[in-house]
Amino acid sequence: MAVDEGILRRFEEEWQGNAGKIFHIVQAEELQTVLTDLADANGVSDQNPIVVSGLSEKWAQWIRTWNMKQVYIWNPEDEAEEFRHRCADASVGITGCAWAAADAGSVCLYSQKDSSLLPSLLPPVHVVMISAAQIVSTFREGMDRLYRDARQGGEWPALVKIVAGPSMTADIEGQLILGVHGPRDVYAVIVDN
Amino acid sequence: MAGQLPYDNRPWPERRDAALQNQTMRHTIGFVTRRFTLIKGEIYRTSPDLEASRKTAVGQKRQAIRDLPQLLEQFRNQVERRGAHTYLAAQAQDAVDIALNIARSHQAELVIKSKSMVTEEIELNQAFEKAGIPVRETDLGEYIIQLAKERPSHILAPAAHRNRHQVEELFQADASREKISPPQSDEIEDLTRYARSRLRQEFLRADMGVTGGNFLVAETGTLVLITNEGNADMVTSLPPVLVSIVGVEKIVRDWASLTEIIQQPAMSGIGRHLSSYTTMIQGPKSPGSVEGPREWHVILVDNGRMALRDTEFEDVLSCIRCGACLNACPVFREVGGHAYGSVYPGPIGIVETPLLTDFQVLPELPSALCTLCHACQEACPMDIALPDHIISLRHTIVKRHLNSSTVNWTLRTWARFWSTPGGYRRSISLARVMQRLSGKKRNAQGLFPGIFAGWGQTREIPQVAPKTFHEWWQEWKERAEEK
Numbered sequence: 001m002a003v004d005e006g007i008l009r010r011f012e013e014e015w016q017g018n019a020g021k022i023f024h025i026v027q028a029e030e031l032q033t034v035l036t037d038l039a040d041a042n043g044v045s046d047q048n049p050i051v052v053s054g055l056s057e058k059w060a061q062w063i064r065t066w067n068m069k070q071v072y073i074w075n076p077e078d079e080a081e082e083f084r085h086r087c088a089d090a091s092v093g094i095t096g097c098a099w100a101a102a103d104a105g106s107v108c109l110y111s112q113k114d115s116s117l118l119p120s121l122l123p124p125v126h127v128v129m130i131s132a133a134q135i136v137s138t139f140r141e142g143m144d145r146l147y148r149d150a151r152q153g154g155e156w157p158a159l160v161k162i163v164a165g166p167s168m169t170a171d172i173e174g175q176l177i178l179g180v181h182g183p184r185d186v187y188a189v190i191v192d193n
Numbered sequence: 194m195a196g197q198l199p200y201d202n203r204p205w206p207e208r209r210d211a212a213l214q215n216q217t218m219r220h221t222i223g224f225v226t227r228r229f230t231l232i233k234g235e236i237y238r239t240s241p242d243l244e245a246s247r248k249t250a251v252g253q254k255r256q257a258i259r260d261l262p263q264l265l266e267q268f269r270n271q272v273e274r275r276g277a278h279t280y281l282a283a284q285a286q287d288a289v290d291i292a293l294n295i296a297r298s299h300q301a302e303l304v305i306k307s308k309s310m311v312t313e314e315i316e317l318n319q320a321f322e323k324a325g326i327p328v329r330e331t332d333l334g335e336y337i338i339q340l341a342k343e344r345p346s347h348i349l350a351p352a353a354h355r356n357r358h359q360v361e362e363l364f365q366a367d368a369s370r371e372k373i374s375p376p377q378s379d380e381i382e383d384l385t386r387y388a389r390s391r392l393r394q395e396f397l398r399a400d401m402g403v404t405g406g407n408f409l410v411a412e413t414g415t416l417v418l419i420t421n422e423g424n425a426d427m428v429t430s431l432p433p434v435l436v437s438i439v440g441v442e443k444i445v446r447d448w449a450s451l452t453e454i455i456q457q458p459a460m461s462g463i464g465r466h467l468s469s470y471t472t473m474i475q476g477p478k479s480p481g482s483v484e485g486p487r488e489w490h491v492i493l494v495d496n497g498r499m500a501l502r503d504t505e506f507e508d509v510l511s512c513i514r515c516g517a518c519l520n521a522c523p524v525f526r527e528v529g530g531h532a533y534g535s536v537y538p539g540p541i542g543i544v545e546t547p548l549l550t551d552f553q554v555l556p557e558l559p560s561a562l563c564t565l566c567h568a569c570q571e572a573c574p575m576d577i578a579l580p581d582h583i584i585s586l587r588h589t590i591v592k593r594h595l596n597s598s599t600v601n602w603t604l605r606t607w608a609r610f611w612s613t614p615g616g617y618r619r620s621i622s623l624a625r626v627m628q629r630l631s632g633k634k635r636n637a638q639g640l641f642p643g644i645f646a647g648w649g650q651t652r653e654i655p656q657v658a659p660k661t662f663h664e665w666w667q668e669w670k671e672r673a674e675e676k
Contacts, residue, residue, distance in 0.1 A: 018467075053483075076481055088393075104467050113479065117484050121430060156413065156475035158478045159429060159473070161426060163469065164471075167423040169334075171350055174228065180422040181396075181427055182422070
């Protein structure tokens, strides 16, 4: 599917306007370079690993072939409680998304068996991987998509989360601070087809 | 049935003076409200499609309020089908009792909460503390005022009345109580970091979560929560039991209505297309999922809301708690939220507080805290006729004899003089004589009898001119004719 450059540009603008950061990649090696830099910058270690959930099989494969041992990819066969602890200690969380909306600079994540929201919430850094074809032009279209997905799936996901920027507050003296409870940094990694 | 609302029992002049003397609060509130107003105007100007959505949302929301009983029924069916529990609480006390029962039946030892105005309204935290169940507020501003044992001074910025030094003192005391390391300095960054690590432990430990709700969708059985901090995500994801306490008026009919309205709180409140986090809950977690509550309870709170349906005040139930009317109000900008004495401050608060409680609580608000400048009307994204309601409430207060007899006597006398030109002229000559007799050259302050004495205390009353314009005009004309 051809990617609409206008939509892509609008998403980038709005996402950055929401204090998010952007990377563009086309293949596995580039992803690994980006993630290695992020891992180095954010003190990834055995105690503070990288947690991953909700990626397509191809992207999960890209991550598996990356030469990094402190990476945990959620598998529905695993113990949920253990993954939760890993997320609480993790320094970087990586997720996919269901769709992204250009005009609001936002991404939408569904909580399902094979896709956990915790990597997007507990670590100080959230990396969301988006295929360029997943970006819709307006938030309104995204909402329609969510409705259709839930209808077609037969059951609504218990939790749905829309992210439009890092966790932030202006509760003390009106001064903006990033990273209150959720991530301080959110990165969108856009994968061009 | 009338609702129950907590209130500050100090009289208005005392609340007012306390507010006006609090320079920290006035500075922050002044800054925050003006900035929010500015960016709100800007984002609607640059997003014509969302302005169109807003108009559609207003119509849909009005209809939803008319259909409220059916929509609530539909919502309850939807979420119960997915295994959640729902309750309808007629009054504040009922909602508190239901929540306490849930907590007791799970032997909850620590409850974490995201921000919710309705839980302020029903005084949930106080009831839980009394029952020996600690509740932790996790919105940074709410956490600060919880430590200070205060109420929010702004719907969106609850701790706007405290500066960094005061917050540091609260955190230092908290750290020594908890025997953990205190914030490194009174820099806002360090204070926020302290709150993050302090509350993170409680998020992971808590056995029950409490949220409010921004919207309920009848068609799909969805509860929508909007935050910038991500704390509602923590509360909905981590504890095994979740209790959502939501006013019945938060309902919208269907997904299409949600689509129109969902961006309005962020647009009107903080001037963004969306807040950082919008979370939708549809039911308890499915087996095998990592996050979400095993048990979900939704308490729908009436507390005086249903009684407003089919009255001229029905549109008040469309409020989305964005805070835009507070930010635009010249009175709120000066005195902040505490001076109102109600959990709901600002223009919406002075209308809702007496209405929800059938004038049992703070009936003086519509008369005391409004200049009828209509700024709130212009700011309200839901087109609530706030100034009309304020006037109407003032009428009701007179009709129901809720003013003191001195106030009534004074206003009647004033009205008698000023309702005819002759009476007006007589009152002016009288004031002139009084001014001369009292020997006060500067102004007519202190000349007023009865209620006017108090009125004059807080206002600069101009000097009565030695000659009125009409008198001067008459003389000028006569002189001109003589020539």
